[in-house]
Amino acid sequence: MTPLLTVDNLRVTFPRAAGPSTPVDGVSFAIDRGERVALVGESGSGKSLTCLALLRLIPNPGVIAPGSSIRLDGTEVLSLEGEALRAIRGGRIGLVFQDPMTSLNPVLTVGYQVREAVTAHRNMSRAEARDRTIALLDEVGIPDPAERADAYPHQLSGGLRQRVMIAIALAGEPDLLVADEPTTALDVTIQAQILELLDRIRARRNMAVLLITHDLGVVAGRTDRVMVMYAGQIIETAPTARLFAAPAHPYTQALLQSMPRLTGPVGRLVSIGGSVPDPTAWPTGCRFHPRCDRRITPCAGEVPPWRAAGPGQEARCWLIEGVAP
């Protein structure tokens, strides 16, 4: 079976006075139908740009470099234009944004905004669209959906607004829901509710979910597979349980150690020294080597190949004694 989405050698470049910068540099991955995948990384790792590239929404003056490929059900998204591209945006791939406070138009009712997302992808009468809107608002757990449809965004709480954003993302019946840090801007208590809601909807609709986050805690138990991104590249991919049990890449290990835990002895939280390098001048060899405390001879000079590190687990690191997959 071919995967739902196949991303191959995705590169996003921005022209800069100092030379082009490449915040996404050779990203490849695939997502199956109904699969739950997480893309994890620090700010500046390129994870958000990767998901925007799926919808061809790279902000100006950035471009997707030639040689990149994004195939959805075999269709090359990068060669689509106009109507066909709009059918992907919101139709095949729904996008949930980070900040529900700023992602809704303040002068239009939330019902209007859901309704236009519905009618953008399906021809239907006014009454049908209205019913569909209310059903969607109901599905995302908004109480009194018929009444709330006439509310303006400023009249709703942050949690309700994010539910509206999810309803909008679902309006086109997408096969893939991309959620870009969907809970970062919300209160902690609301975060869990929204994540549970996404889980329930995914299970009911059997759509694939790509969850983008910097918080590994959000990932556990909610995704089948995790991809770890660093400096514009994916450096490790593994089944979620495997990644937590036996992270292969030193960066993933450091990321896990920097996460506070409720069980076990209380020690100092470990932080990773240094910061994500500058995309105009990525380090040579393994991009993590300047911050890695276990670097060996080839790390600075040669790019590490993908190596199998366990069942379904692969990582790009010279320390792994495995065979190339």
Next chain:
Amino acid sequence: MSRWLLRRLVDAVVTFLLVAVLVFVLMRLAPGDPLDRLTEDRPMAPAEQARLRTLFGLDQPLGTQFVRFAEAAVRGDFGASIEYYPTRVTDLVTSRLGPSLLLGFTVLLVNLIGGVWLGVLQARRRGSRLDRWLTRLSLAGYAAPSFWLGWMLVSLFAIKWRLLPAAQMTDPLLPPDAGWLSRAADVGAHLILPAVTLSIVSLAATMRYQRSAMLEVLRLDFVFAARARGLSERRVIWRHAWRNALFPILTLLGLWLPILVTGAVFVEQVFNWPGLGSLTAGAVMTRDYPVLMATALLVAAAVLISGILTDLAHRWLDPRTRDG
């Protein structure tokens, strides 16, 4: 909402009364006198002058004059013009209001439609050659004095090429039995040059405001989000972005509405347009107190009413201010 409106109305009435008193007093404090002009080139016997003073009530103390004026004005009577005696001021003003409104609304329409459309176009193509040239052209128009631009257009279109009439609002040689269609065409032809002149000098403001408001909105998250849900570009631009970028234009519109009523003094003079602007300008020269008083109050009323209308429109269009 109704309480808010009531307060605005009370404020407006108080302001209007203050303006009335101020204008009345200041006008009489200013040097010059309506009778000076009448006696300038033909000496008049003192007895004759005194008779005219009594006729216009100018011999009374200031307070009495104001009370008389106010009593009549409340009944809608602004007295007779001194310059055009015995024509009533109300007749004079109403006959001039139509032409001013015609010119004003034409310019407003051109301005709103053209300025908004061009401003949005500029914002969408920010930094392009088109954007830069539109900025240069609009600023050149803004910098051009309206009377100079009017003369240039007249010398080209009316005198050199003889395409359009140079002045007035109607052709005096039009046969009196002409149908309404040829009359309308005649007024339309006379309207073109003054309307174009006023549009050119005022378009830049709308374009600049619209461009910068639109640029600010276009980089907001919800515009991006609208695009991400697969809406057409036209819908993203007009329904989502522009709907949030029209508030500065609304404010600008509120500042313009009074000009519709008062007329554009320079352009009306250049084109001999029979509007309120030229009437007011003439009344200033001749110190025609009753006419000046009426036009000043008309301006005050227009400013206050358009202020209230702008606020109402703002509240109606922005749901966030409705609950406040």
